[in-house]
Amino acid sequence: MREHYDVLVVGAGPAGLAAAQAAASRGARVGLLDAQPRAGGQVWRHDVRLPAPRAARRAIDKLQGVEVLVRHSVVAAEPTALRVETPQDSRLLSFGALVLATGARELLLPFPGWTLPGVTGAGGLQALAKQGWPVAGKRVVIAGSGPLLLAAADTLRKHGAQVLGIFEQASADAVRSFAWQLRQWPARAWQAAGLRLRLAGVPYRFGSFVREAVGDDAVRGVEIETPRGVQHVECDLLAAGYGLVPNTELASLLGCALDDADTHPRVQVDSLLRTSVANVHAAGESCGIGGLAVARIEGAMAGLMAIGDTAAASAWMPQRDRERRFDALLARHFTLDPRLRTLADDQTPVCRCEDVRLGALAGFGDARAAKLATRCGMGACQGRICGAALAELGRFPRGAARPPVFPARLATLAGLATLPSDAYRGS
């Protein structure tokens, strides 16, 4: 089954929603795909208990003339078509133009105890809470780096968790300077102030990071390195995230060039969000970590580009450039403390899927050689977690992406529904 769309947008976060809306505004047939059961992406992820923010409701509800295809996971790419898995089916959707708005994921770093049950990412625990995973009454330590820690703390508190503290690895000076410079982006400054206000009473500590999570069958406490020495905190959950890394796998399977000047590659785009492949555009956090505002602007631009309206897209350029300047501010102030790279020891697992410990990787200078010899990165996550972590630790850059983008049923890859019409199994 091959179906054609003038424009396909992958990812229904803020960037994808804006792109789809812009592209559909002139009557093009637009499909908006997301693997998740609801539109919204990371920041506007559906919350089972709390109402969506007004901006999210507006962006999602005002979609007009867009076919919203949720539970549509893009698993492989052909030059002008995407292989998509739905809960039962395999679909091949061809496109005239494509917008990649695949967002970002959390950077997790290995430290002793990081694979204990009860240890998650910061955004990861936030997402679980929104999906209804019970956190009420749980004592939570939030650690890592970046503004996402505050957003996670806010969500967790709204779901009844007891947030014992937010431990930011960046120094107090760095965070103060960041807050000061945020004045240049009043909307962001306002948002941040609101968060801080809601989190009044939750300790927010700087220059502090988790050295170790302790517990036998699950995390029971954490050892925190602070400017005033090591502190032990008993807790039920540890949510630790060290920032975000762009999702570039689909772009790379499509042949789009990646910008790998930094530790973590991002999709390379020009000032009008064109990738190196004709008719393929990219927007939002897959092109660099900059947050909500830039995702929405870039989404609108990329949607306009996808229907060939270069003039209208160009009008957004000054605003986009302004917002993108925030990226550098964020990166500069939340640079990771080099000590974080030394926490994992030889016995610390790095590849959870294949249970490979850091010590096994001694002597390997590239991801592929290490993978062939140790299975590191061969598992279900395709090296998304350990690959980014090892790059951050300065071992080697991540290996090349291989299809499928996400694990997919064999039937999907064969272009078939999971169950044939004449079901072969009685039950």
Next chain:
Amino acid sequence: MNGTAATFDLIVVGAGIVGASCADAASAEGMRVAIVEPGPIGGGATAAAMGHLVAMDDDPAELALAHYSLRLWEAFVDLKEAEFSRCGTLWVARNDNELAAAGQRIARLGAAGIDARLVDAAALYELEPELVPGLAGGMLVPREAVVYPPRVANHLVQRAQSRGARLYAGRRAQSLQRGGVLLDDGTRLSGPVLVATGCALPALLPMLPMRARKGHLVITDRYPGLIRHQLLELGYADSAHGDADSSVAFNVQPRPTGQILIGSSREFHANDAGVSPSMVQRMLERSFTFVPRLRELQALRIWTGFRPTTPDGRPYLGAVPGAVDQWVAAGHEGLGVTTAPGSAKLMLDLIQGRRAAIDPAPYSPQRMAA
């Protein structure tokens, strides 16, 4: 720049499973060995392979080499790095014709000393309950096994190094020269050279024709016990060795991890390493007709590789025609993992001027000089 070249008793060019086996065998005889490899050890065809240790009986010469090699593989049974798993091979017959043909294959394998048994339909489903109903039976080769080839290659190189072999890692042999080889960084190594560069052979030895035959493989998540034997269709040999431009065959393997590895496809004239969705589709459809349950399983990864293929399907094992102190071991197509240990022994016998355990004549590169 390079005053005097380092001198060796044997310079092995290429550290796939074949070169690694040769380096290991040579160092075991006390030779001073150099190994030249530009990429990861075993990172060529060896990394792409299924790692099925299997005897094919359609060519008596290949059968002799495979049988010889399978005996040598027994030394790896307990080696952790080999991930040796004696799952056996179960060849599946769709109908009575194929089952009858299996009878002849059993006789040929038996004559070569390989235990193979006829399996009726009832026994077939007992061995593999997930096979589609309606098959006629099959042929079981119980002692065949699977290994993890790149780690074996790595182990062999390390073993050679522990005996003093010198690894020129990240270096490519640029050209063969009288009495040695020139590396891409200008280093000159002197001594007899053994070229084991697989598909890349023509770059160094253009007179020995070699084609790359592309293959795709798909690996799944873990489903321990779902499939217990390496499964192939008895019609395999026809599709695998026919000269058709592209073909697929049912070829499914249980990894010791519980993962399932699904092959196989064969294509000439496909030179880029990209995954071809249509080949994957054909290959998977073929596998579903034998094991319908596969449809539901989660695929983790698809990759491709290139089999080094000679015009007559036999590897080149022997002296380079018209050259002095130049040897070649390459062109093992889809059986190079299986036949690497025997190939290495044979090469060492030839290099040392000993009588070989099997007749080397069918593999002589001389056949191309005629």
